[in-house]
Amino acid sequence: MNRRHCATAAITLVCALALLTSTGQAAAAPVPDPVPPVSAAPAPLRTTAELEKVREQIETLYRKAGAATDAYNLAEEQTKKQSGELVKLAQAIVDGQTQIAALKDRAGAQAREQYRNGGLPPGAQLALSNDPKLFLDGINKVRQSQQASKSLLAELKQTQQDLETYTQDASANWEKLETGRVKQAKAKKKIDAQIKAAKELESRLEEKEREQLRRLEADAAAQAQSAWLSSGALKDVGGEASAAGATAVAFAMAQIGKPYVWGAEGPGSYDCSGLTSQAWLAAKRPIPRTSQEQWRLLPRIDVQDMRPGDLIIYHADASHVGMYVGDGTIVHAPRPGRDVTLAGAGSMKILGVVRPDR
Incomplete structure (x- = not known):
């Protein structure tokens, strides 16, 4: 039993000495100096010939951007014009609808007047009149009434036609307006792309x-x-x-x-x-x-x-x-x-x- 305890104690002592020796060596080992990072050598500057090519590329890109800018500006002007015309047409349509409503009211008033006269047409009323003076006056009134009716109907018909034309024009102008907006968007995209490419080229210098x-x-x-x-x-x-x-x-x-x-x-x-x-x-x-x-x-x-x-x-x-x-x-x-x-x-x-x- 004593012999076993001695063996165990010897092994423990050897391990402890080994650990102490290892730790001491690690602490005593010199710490290497940090290795400085290797800096990349600066890229050589471009030659005049290379820069001339870059200049030509940048000039071409900006010229293309200029052409696209013109397309954008033209589309914008056309869009403004179409917008203005749409506003005018919208007002014309409102005015036309108001005029048609007024004409229909006048036509309704004439119909109500005829109803109050017994529903007889002016010619029949004249035929029933025994008074020559009333008869002659009636003739004039009939003529005036007929002329007024014709004028009213013609005016109503023309107003309705004008309204249809305004509506068609408004639809066409709306389509033009949308086309102009599409052109603007495409032109803007081209401009942005050309300018971005030119700036990127220059930024690399x-x-x-x-x-x-x-x-x-x-x-x-x-x-x-x-x-x-x-x-x-x-x-x-x-x-x-x-x-x-x-x-x-x-x-x-x-x-x-x-x-x-x-x-x-x-x-x-x-x-x-x-x-x-x-x-x-x-x-x-x-x-x-x-x-x-x-x-x-x-x-x-x-x-x-x-x-x-x-x-x-x-x-x-x-x-x-x-x-x-x-x-x-x-x-x-x-x-x-x-x-x-x-x-x-x-x-x-x-x-x-x-x-x-x-």
Whole structure:
């Protein structure tokens, strides 16, 4: 029994010594220094050629957004017009219903009058009259009554036809209104997508790259302007602004520094055609809202005949517009992310020139 207790005590002592030795070694072991995270090497900056491609991509996206903005603005104008016509038609329908009710009341009054006369038609009443004077008076009354009845029936019939026409027009205008709303939604979706894509492209650039991108934009515009001037485009240009044109120019110039916002017509921000249409509205000459409609509907003139206040339409799809202010310069709202500013009239591809007050 004593031998068993001794063995057990020996084993316990060995285990304790082993545990103490292990713990002491663990405590004595040096703690390794934390390994610093490996930082990724900065990506090399894009070359000028690569940035030029990015610039062209961004420009294309914003041009597509500009075209979609025109579609949106046109749909919005059409929707406003249809809404206004619907209000007028609704009032016309109410007026027509009121008129029909009044005519029916008059017809009912005539029927009641005939009933009070015994239900006999005027001709029969005349035949029963023995007084020649009454007979002659009766003839006149019969004629007047017949004419009044015919007029009343004709008026009632015409009013009913007008009411049917108003109702049909209202239905057609409602369909146009809904079509316009669908066009607006589609155009807005395109605009948002194009602007988002352009902003994402630009956001991937480093600060230095964005600065260089701006320089590339300025260089491209300067080169285009220089080529345009070298072509002799301004050789015979020297017309003076009309009184209305001068007012429009003054308004547009006063907006310099305000941001471009698509669909905006001021006073705090503008898109390209919002600026030109509001400038001419300030000159008391309302013009179409969009650059495409301005190109389609306003009188066109040759470049050499332009004068301050005239509108220069850009790109093959007429998706941009600026106002000529003289000396080969325009004032315009360029694109999202930019402010209303002055630029060379030839810094973009010119489609043509229109004059709002011709």
